[in-house]
Amino acid sequence: MTFETVGFWVVAAVLLAGSLAVVLTPNLFHAVLYLAAVLVATGVMFLLLGSPFLFGVQLLLYAGGVVTIMVFAIMLTERLVGESIRQTSRYIVNGAIVSAAVFVGIVGFLLQSPAPAFPPAIASDTTAAIGRALVGPFVVPFELLGVLLVAALLGAVYFARTED
Amino acid sequence: MGLHAYLVVAALVFSIGLFGVLTRRNAVGILLGIELMLNAVNINLVAFSRFHADLGGLIFTLFTISITVAEVAVGLAIVIVIFRVRRTIEADRLDLLRG
Numbered sequence: 001m002t003f004e005t006v007g008f009w010v011v012a013a014v015l016l017a018g019s020l021a022v023v024l025t026p027n028l029f030h031a032v033l034y035l036a037a038v039l040v041a042t043g044v045m046f047l048l049l050g051s052p053f054l055f056g057v058q059l060l061l062y063a064g065g066v067v068t069i070m071v072f073a074i075m076l077t078e079r080l081v082g083e084s085i086r087q088t089s090r091y092i093v094n095g096a097i098v099s100a101a102v103f104v105g106i107v108g109f110l111l112q113s114p115a116p117a118f119p120p121a122i123a124s125d126t127t128a129a130i131g132r133a134l135v136g137p138f139v140v141p142f143e144l145l146g147v148l149l150v151a152a153l154l155g156a157v158y159f160a161r162t163e164d
Numbered sequence: 165m166g167l168h169a170y171l172v173v174a175a176l177v178f179s180i181g182l183f184g185v186l187t188r189r190n191a192v193g194i195l196l197g198i199e200l201m202l203n204a205v206n207i208n209l210v211a212f213s214r215f216h217a218d219l220g221g222l223i224f225t226l227f228t229i230s231i232t233v234a235e236v237a238v239g240l241a242i243v244i245v246i247f248r249v250r251r252t253i254e255a256d257r258l259d260l261l262r263g
Contacts, residue, residue, distance in 0.1 A: 008165045012173045019177050019200055023184030028193055035196055038177075042203045049170070049214040051222050054229075061229055066199065066236050073192055073240040077247040090256070095186035103179035107172060115166045116215050129219055130226070138223050145230050152234030159241035 007048055015041040028074055036067045053127040170211035178204035191243045191253040195236065202232050 018038035022031050043058035089095075134142050177200055184197030206225050213221025247253050
């Protein structure tokens with residue numbers, strides 16, 4: 001058992017347990033906290049796959065930004081006292097059947113394909129390679145991403161503003 | 165670890181997220197499920213990028229992460245507006261457009 005194998009199974013266990021907690025816990029606020037754990041575990045998964053830059057992006061944007069605005073949305077839409085923050089689910093059996101069918105479909109597809117060998121790393125430093133690619137062949141989508149973020153920011157402010 | 169181990173874990177997370185989207189009543193809960201599904205896809209992209217030694221997967225993951233953040237910001241703004249107008253964000257009761 002190498003360090004990477006042990007790390008993978010630990011992270012996978014945290015990821016799956018956290019995901020189940022996100023969809024099953026009745027308290028929505030707790031669900032967001034479990035989602036934060038899942039997002040950090042995903043970041044560690046990126047680290048195991050040899051891209052520390054994406055680990056940093058995942059922590060900053062997801063675990064930092066998305067979780068924070070989720071918490072804000074819950075606080076703005078739920079009355080924190082009383083029962084309203086607890087919520088029940090519906091169609092649990094149907095949902096379980098559909099998701100199990102999707103999972104079986106994906107795994108069945110995977111079993112038909114051969115597993116590729118573990119190749120040597122792309123570059124010694126993937127962060128530098130990503131940086132060069134972003135200002136090289138991917139510069140137009142990169143700039144469009146900036147425009148999209150400004151548009152999303154303006155849209156969110158426009159929607160959430162008060163009338164007066 | 166082989167590529168298939170990563171893909172199976174990602175498929176499990178995707179299915180769990182789908183279950184959340186289908187069963188949650190609350191609109192914020194549905195958004196949480198969508199987040200899980202997008203994360204599973206990101207794991208797939210990074211795993212493929214590593215095992216095929218191609219940088220494209222990492223760049224694509226960077227783009228999906230940023231676009232997801234934009235999507236969540238706009239989605240939650242819409243949820244807040246709906247809450248202001250209807251005083252509820254239960255998806256079952258938002259049937260204004262029902263024919």
